[in-house]
Amino acid sequence: MTPLADMIEREFGTPAVVVDLDVVEANVARVQALCDRAGVANRPHIKTHKSPTLAKLQIAAGAKGVTCQKLGEAEVMAAAGLDDILISYNILGERNLGRLGALMRRVRVTVAADSVTTVDGLPRAAAIAGRTLAVVVECDTGMKRAGVETPGEAVALAKRIAETPGLSFAGFLLYPPPDRWPETQVFLDAASAGLRDSGLVARIVSTGGSPNLAHLGALEGATEHRPGTYIFNDRMQMAAGVATLQDCALSVYATVVSRAGPERGIVDAGSKTLTSDPGGLAGHGLVLDYPHARINALSEEHGFLDLSGSAARPIVGEVVRIVPNHVCVVVNLVDRLVTVRGDRIVGEIPVLARGKTV
Amino acid sequence: MTPLADMIEREFGTPAVVVDLDVVEANVARVQALCDRAGVANRPHIKTHKSPTLAKLQIAAGAKGVTCQKLGEAEVMAAAGLDDILISYNILGERNLGRLGALMRRVRVTVAADSVTTVDGLPRAAAIAGRTLAVVVECDTGMKRAGVETPGEAVALAKRIAETPGLSFAGFLLYPPPDRWPETQVFLDAASAGLRDSGLVARIVSTGGSPNLAHLGALEGATEHRPGTYIFNDRMQMAAGVATLQDCALSVYATVVSRAGPERGIVDAGSKTLTSDPGGLAGHGLVLDYPHARINALSEEHGFLDLSGSAARPIVGEVVRIVPNHVCVVVNLVDRLVTVRGDRIVGEIPVLARGKTV
Numbered sequence: 009m010t011p012l013a014d015m016i017e018r019e020f021g022t023p024a025v026v027v028d029l030d031v032v033e034a035n036v037a038r039v040q041a042l043c044d045r046a047g048v049a050n051r052p053h054i055k056t057h058k059s060p061t062l063a064k065l066q067i068a069a070g071a072k073g074v075t076c077q078k079l080g081e082a083e084v085m086a087a088a089g090l091d092d093i094l095i096s097y098n099i100l101g102e103r104n105l106g107r108l109g110a111l112m113r114r115v116r117v118t119v120a121a122d123s124v125t126t127v128d129g130l131p132r133a134a135a136i137a138g139r140t141l142a143v144v145v146e147c148d149t150g151m152k153r154a155g156v157e158t159p160g161e162a163v164a165l166a167k168r169i170a171e172t173p174g175l176s177f178a179g180f181l182l183y184p185p186p187d188r189w190p191e192t193q194v195f196l197d198a199a200s201a202g203l204r205d206s207g208l209v210a211r212i213v214s215t216g217g218s219p220n221l222a223h224l225g226a227l228e229g230a231t232e233h234r235p236g237t238y239i240f241n242d243r244m245q246m247a248a249g250v251a252t253l254q255d256c257a258l259s260v261y262a263t264v265v266s267r268a269g270p271e272r273g274i275v276d277a278g279s280k281t282l283t284s285d286p287g288g289l290a291g292h293g294l295v296l297d298y299p300h301a302r303i304n305a306l307s308e309e310h311g312f313l314d315l316s317g318s319a320a321r322p323i324v325g326e327v328v329r330i331v332p333n334h335v336c337v338v339v340n341l342v343d344r345l346v347t348v349r350g351d352r353i354v355g356e357i358p359v360l361a362r363g364k365t366v
Numbered sequence: 367m368t369p370l371a372d373m374i375e376r377e378f379g380t381p382a383v384v385v386d387l388d389v390v391e392a393n394v395a396r397v398q399a400l401c402d403r404a405g406v407a408n409r410p411h412i413k414t415h416k417s418p419t420l421a422k423l424q425i426a427a428g429a430k431g432v433t434c435q436k437l438g439e440a441e442v443m444a445a446a447g448l449d450d451i452l453i454s455y456n457i458l459g460e461r462n463l464g465r466l467g468a469l470m471r472r473v474r475v476t477v478a479a480d481s482v483t484t485v486d487g488l489p490r491a492a493a494i495a496g497r498t499l500a501v502v503v504e505c506d507t508g509m510k511r512a513g514v515e516t517p518g519e520a521v522a523l524a525k526r527i528a529e530t531p532g533l534s535f536a537g538f539l540l541y542p543p544p545d546r547w548p549e550t551q552v553f554l555d556a557a558s559a560g561l562r563d564s565g566l567v568a569r570i571v572s573t574g575g576s577p578n579l580a581h582l583g584a585l586e587g588a589t590e591h592r593p594g595t596y597i598f599n600d601r602m603q604m605a606a607g608v609a610t611l612q613d614c615a616l617s618v619y620a621t622v623v624s625r626a627g628p629e630r631g632i633v634d635a636g637s638k639t640l641t642s643d644p645g646g647l648a649g650h651g652l653v654l655d656y657p658h659a660r661i662n663a664l665s666e667e668h669g670f671l672d673l674s675g676s677a678a679r680p681i682v683g684e685v686v687r688i689v690p691n692h693v694c695v696v697v698n699l700v701d702r703l704v705t706v707r708g709d710r711i712v713g714e715i716p717v718l719a720r721g722k723t724v
Contacts, residue, residue: 021724154624266512285642324483366379
């Protein structure tokens with residue numbers, strides 16, 4: 009148990025979600041440099057930190073603007089003074105279109121669409137704002153999530169946007185699976201060719217994902233990238249080969265509350281802190297102090313420690329430090345991040361866009 | 367798309383976590399009657415609803431007190447006027463023991479312990495409060511979570527509590543796996559026999575779990591039960607055979623935001639709403655409007671709908687209703703529950719104990 013762990017327990021209690029700002033700043037600088045070198049703008053996704061404070065840090069380091077997944081996140085960012093916001097989501101429904109219109113009055117907004125239904129609703133927001141709304145066509149190149157499936161559909165939707173009063177066609181939103189960049193290039197080339205025939209230009213060609221940082225610059229025609237997790241990193245990013253343990257800025261400090269059996273224990277970080285999101289990995293986090301221990305199950309307030317493979321074993325009351333599998337969902341569970349620099353507590357950052365799913 | 371779904375979307379946006387109070391009241395009354403008939407007190411676990419309003423409903427229906435997993439939850443309940451609170455968790459550390467002492471000044475509190483370390487810390491809380499603290503010994507009969515593993519350990523810890531100034535031994539806290547009630551009876555009988563030799567009495571023998579409602583009354587010597595999920599129910603409770611679809615009070619209203627492929631779609635409820643907790647089930651929720659659709663994957667703001675097995679398929683913009691796998695973790699993600707009665711919106715209940723992991 010380190011002196012810092014002891015201080016965190018005394019000041020904040022456990023489980024505590026703790027971020028090292030030295031590591032944050034290094035991550036922000038490194039990825040900005042990667043984007044600069046690749047000749048693409050950086051438009052970080054705020055879903056990871058959900059904090060205007062950290063978004064401003066990214067902007068100050070050279071980011072062009074920010075990406076939000078939901079209107080509620082964008083509203084929080086705009087209220088804090090962020091501008092040039094891409095909402096990478098289909099916005100539907102009278103209520104949301106009204107909110108989008110109000111948001112457009114305050115800041116520059118670009119939104120995504122992958123259907124005629126979405127496109128046909130968006131002029132209502134533009135009318136409320138009295139401004140033209142920039143729309144990118146979301147394209148799917150293998151994620152099978154949102155996004156039109158063919159270049160032909162992408163071009164048709166681009167034309168529809170361009171022909172719709174109040175809207176302007178801004179480009180393409182992509183989220184290539186890390187192993188499908190060649191296919192994504194084929195898709196983009198075909199869509200771009202289709203655009204030329206219509207006299208349209210994709211001003212924005214946006215790619216996403218921290219795991220895709222390994223492919224930055226690989227897509228000819230890309231203008232910007234939307235990495236999120238890189239600011240904190242986690243076991244998923246380590247598994248993807250885009251971060252090392254030294255790049256992991258966020259960890260969960262948890263207390264061992266039970267050692268009922270010799271080969272097992274319980275920490276006070278369960279699924280309400282680490283989340284059940286496995287991120288495709290075995291175990292629910294890396295226990296830095298006991299790397300041979302495994303968190304092999306979670307209930308809401310209990311993390312189940314399997315100590316059978318670990319000669320060193322913690323005692324009840326000991327505070328351990330855990331790197332989560334997936335940081336974005338961990339941040340969404342807390343109202344504040346405790347901030348440190350090295351072995352010193354700095355303060356707290358409120359997670360102002362926590363839970364903004366609407 | 368029902369008129370209620372339309373009203374919820376217009377008033378609150380989606381995803382919306384919605385609770386039918388008529389069903390809640392029926393669930394509360396039914397389980398209270400089950401407890402009354404079995405001759406055990408009902409001490410509902412607030413982890414499911416995290417709301418003093420609903421805890422008071424349970425008390426008004428006959429519950430003896432409430433169960434909280436964490437101090438922060440107990441503080442919220444006490445601040446709202448709830449009393450007689452069992453915290454079913456090992457409380458450790460100076461900061462938490464100070465908070466426990468402060469809490470004891472305001473309300474009657476019982477806590478759990480499964481180690482000498484925990485027991486030895488608790489007098490600090492009692493000293494702060496100037497009151498004796500009631501402590502139950504947490505016993506494990508197969509869950510392999512917290513709890514001493516043998517009746518001998520349980521008796522030894524009971525004696526330690528009884529001999530510790532400021533503490534009183536109150537009984538045993540059990541959480542039997544649904545298939546291990548006979549083994550739990552053997553454990554309890556042996557522990558009770560051990561107590562008699564020491565002149566101690568277990569005033570409380572507490573069992574837990576909504577799935578265990580099927581076994582209520584099966585444990586001779588049990589004095590109370592701590593069901594949580596029964597107030598709302600979910601797919602897990604249906605799978606456990608203790609609830610039907612009609613007993614499910616909570617559902618998530620979500621909008622279909624993408625239908626990029628003919629056999630698939632995306633709803634705006636992802637892991638930030640439904641959570642990644644699978645609850646041991648296939649799929650991430652039951653889509654009531656399209657029961658042959660499957661939510662086969664989640665990302666943070668996207669629920670992936672597999673429509674290949676469903677002849678009926680929703681259109682973009684349609685609002686669907688989803689019964690989650692595990693309601694407790696869903697409630698922990700939102701600041702309010704939208705309340706309805708049948709097809710009428712009633713209002714909202716704030717989730718005051720959301721995120722109280724410390």
